[in-house]
Amino acid sequence: MTQQRQRVKALRHEHLRRLQGWPGRPRGRRRRWGLRSRLGRAFALTALLAVILTTGMTVGTTMQVLAQFRPETSVTLTAADWDALVNQAGHTIMSGAIRAAIISTLLSTVVAALITRQLTRPLLRLADGAGRLQAGERGVTLPVPPRDDELRALTLAFNDLTASLARQEAWRRGLVADIAHDLRTPLSVMRSEIEAMQDGLQPADGAALTRLHGEVLLLARLVTDLRLLSLAEGGALGLSVQDVDGGAMLHTLADTYARRAGEVGVNVIVQAAPDVTVRADPDRLRQTLQNLLDNALRYAAPGHVELTAHRTGEGAALTVRDHGPGFAPDSLSRAFERFYRADASRTRDPQGRASSGLGLAIARALTEAQGGTLEARNHPEGGAEFTVTLPVG
Template identity: 70%
Template sequence: MRERWRQGRAARRAHHRRRGLRARLTRMFALVAILAVVLTTVLTVGATFRVLAQFGPGVGADTAWDAATWQQVASGAGRSIIRSAVQAAFLSALLAIFVAGLVTRQLTRPLARLADGAERLRAGDRSVQLPIPPRQDELRDLTATFNDLTLSLARQEAWRRGLVADIAHDLRTPLAVLRSEIEAMQDGVQPLDGAALARLHGEVLLLARLVTDLRTLSLAESGALSLEPRLLDAEEALRGLAEAYSVRAVEAGVTLTVHASSPLPLHVDSDRLRQALGNILDNALRYAAPGPVKLSAWADGEGTHLSIRDDGPGFRPDDLARAFERFYRADASRTRDPQGRASSGLGLAIARALVEAQGGRLAARNHPEGGAEFTLTFPVPSGEPPSPQTRMVTRAPSSSR
């Protein structure tokens, strides 16, 4: 894919070299120079022949001219030739001015539109869309890039507004609960006991988790996240995840099954990989329980794949398109799991950001046999061919850590 992209880019560059703005200018001014030379040559040579035709019959073997006559004839011929050369230079200058005017008009019109569009963009108008020039040249590419830029800025601004609104909403709910609980305690309506303090503590934990998740997401997407990649085995990573979540799986009535080829080397940050897998598995326990959840790993020509698949209801079409959006929940009423654990609504967005920060990709789909499936794909470390050996590890609901 990358090689085809490079070949296409090289072909586009070669096409621009042949038909681009620089080529147009080169051909245009070369044409002007050729026409100027031709015009000067024709007029000068024509003037020379006219002069020769004036005194040609008088030049013969029996004709003797004195010095004054020769001087007069030569002077007239020189003036005629100079006059023709001046006329040719004047006409060449007019031709160059005319052609330059046409060329600069073609150049400055889209540039003026770009300057006007940039001024409108600076003033806050994100709906600016400029007409695309018809010629396949750098100005067309620049205008198309400018239009893409304005569309991207409009999407980012809409995303920022939505993000601020979502953050305000998710912060407002626990703050409102804290305020109502504290005011009820101050008024004596609510007793200050262990249960009330536990509720307050839970809301504080939700706020802390939301702030931590926002910071992690920001660091991952900005490329400022500290990573310590090392070689590890995919099967061991999935087995460790199943061990860590075995108690929660029992409580939710979920069977965790690990199916992986061994060895499957990964060159990733183990803590960040565990965090991404944990967020995805937490999502499965929250929305797909009770039922089995399969954790799988395999390798092919694209890289090493880690998959978490549940047997829940899967995604609705709109939910699948927005699965990795910040604060998006497929079921707005299920902001907490059955055990009462709070959700910040950022788990899947953080998982994708953590995977992409390590050179991988995360995809979600509805499995053909039912349920939702999340697949993490990482490039295979060089010199580490995948092995066809396969092992099975199962965690049943009756087991405990």
Template identity: 45%
Template sequence: MPNRLRSLQAKLTLAFLGVALVAVGVLGLLVGRASSGAFEEYLMGRRTGDLGAMDRMMDEMMGSRASRAAMEQMFGPAERAYLEAITDSLWIGGLVAALAAVGLGLLFARRISSPLRDLTLAARRLGAGDFEGRVPVSGRRDELGELAEAFNSMAEAVGRQETLRRRMAADIAHELRTPLAVIQANLEAMLDGVRPLSVEEVADVHRETRLLSRLITDLRDLSLAETGQLPLRKGATNLAALARTSVARFASRAKERGVRLAVEIAEDLPRAEVDPHRIDQVLGNLLDNALRHAPPGGEVAVSLKPVAQHDGVSVTVRDTGRGIPEEHLPNVFERFYRADPARSREGGGSGIGLAVVKQLIEAHGGRVWAESIPGKGATFGFSLPTEPGDPNPSRSPRNTVTGGLTG
């Protein structure tokens, strides 16, 4: 590749030189002929004193070689010296122009080929797995500078995706290893007679298989949603009824943990054009996440209200847990991301649920967000577009479901 780059530099230099030589040659030819003709007219007019006779003589002389020879005999040493000086000046000017063309050609060719050389080397490093290599922009604002900036942006994106891919592979292995290890250990203990083959022991194994199945399902949904291949069966959906159903499904779990569940639904809530199964999945993931972090005696509140300025519906799930540090908020919807460095399954889940929430909501044309005040809980929300031209919004009064409250 360096030889090709040097040949590109040589080609550009030769191109500048060729242009200069052609320009000098054409200019010299035109100037030489024009100066010779003008000088001949001057001599003829001076010697005859008759411009009309001079024109006729020039016509006759231009028509035959003999006349041209006679004209040349009229030139004296001074006239010949003058024409030779003009010719020499043209040659010297052409030589100077050629040298200038070579110098400028080398300079410009180097300025063009040097960024391309840097870009080639950086591309080779990127292909070899070095995702930290960047092309120096050096304040360039031309097309090569834009190309360098585009390459740097691409390299940064590729490096970020590669980091996420490696982390995802490690996290998937970590998440699958834990339930499989529990299942294997329990089954081996039962086979060896260490643990009794009872309904309770089988229920523990079954719980781990359900966790494993849910993780695999979430990974599949996430992959399909990211590639835009997740099927959505949209229809006009009453989000108020859907939210009540989702909350009721978690009521027993909230009661066990001593957490109060509340649903607040605004009046005149419009219907949304969504896939009810997928939105129920979103609410389930958010409620599961909130109940995991809400302390005993705390509260998890689900709120639904219309967003008039955006022609949509806003849904939030708020808990009264420890909250999320501000530096972690931008990453909470990344797959396998946990603010807890200990990566506890009980405290942090599998790290897939919120990523699935983000992809499912964006597949519906909505958006997600997260807000938190450390020590006072966190709020996860999403907005969905309403049904186009919905003239009959579902009127739902405010409602509260209590899942249990302990002192």
């Protein structure tokens, strides 16, 4: 649960980092062309232009007044005449200053209006997009501002959010449809069996009860797997993390599955390096490896399955590799989706064991809940390979 919270905090930190400073951009350029810097430069430039315009017009008016009221050398003015000239000059300079202030105010208003229009247009689009999103519309995409600033980052984050919500809603619809389908199949079988017994078309013998019991087990496993997957993905799964010998666990797993593997023509081979100790919950790790081995036995061609344990630069890796046909190109990316099966018709293995279609999804969720990773790939020499990477004990 603590590891789940740490992952959530890391995702939040990454999201805030994207909003505050565009990934891949030099920090100096962000300071230079950021929205805050643009606003500061624009208003500083507007104030500077206003001061220059006001000062220039005032000084120009003063010079005109001085030139106009400069007395001739032969003219003798009385004190009253000088007072009148000074008053008239003062009124003229004041009028020029007022005109300069009015023009500067109009200029500042126009510049501020243009700047605020550029700034508020993306914000209004975001408000409109948020309203459409709240009204239930999905797939809302807003035009991205051309400048690399906070508004662009915010718009990109909004578009990513709406795209993610659209994908999640489509995933939920698909999940509900898949659950309904997987529940409907065993229920339909049970209904037909019971109705046939009620109509006397089929005896209620041990074989019929065995078939019904098998369908009940399938339903129970489906519900159990769904609950386990929900707990693991929600970080509410109780774990008892300790040092686990990875090689010993693989040998125990191979011995447990030896008989079943032999029934389908598969030989399980273990190749474990010495002293490969991982930090994990032994029960959950065993369940993860069992799901991977179940998948290999169900879909792999007859041959052998290799279980390996070795150290890596990041920790320790436990791998399960089969020698079957491997993943199709479109199947590899969907390997860990809930209810996804590469071959939809193969819902059971040759021995009739039921499959809920959640094994790989549960394996990944359990691995991530223990602080590890689970990856799938097509091995270069053929076959599918799953790698569980966990911290070293």
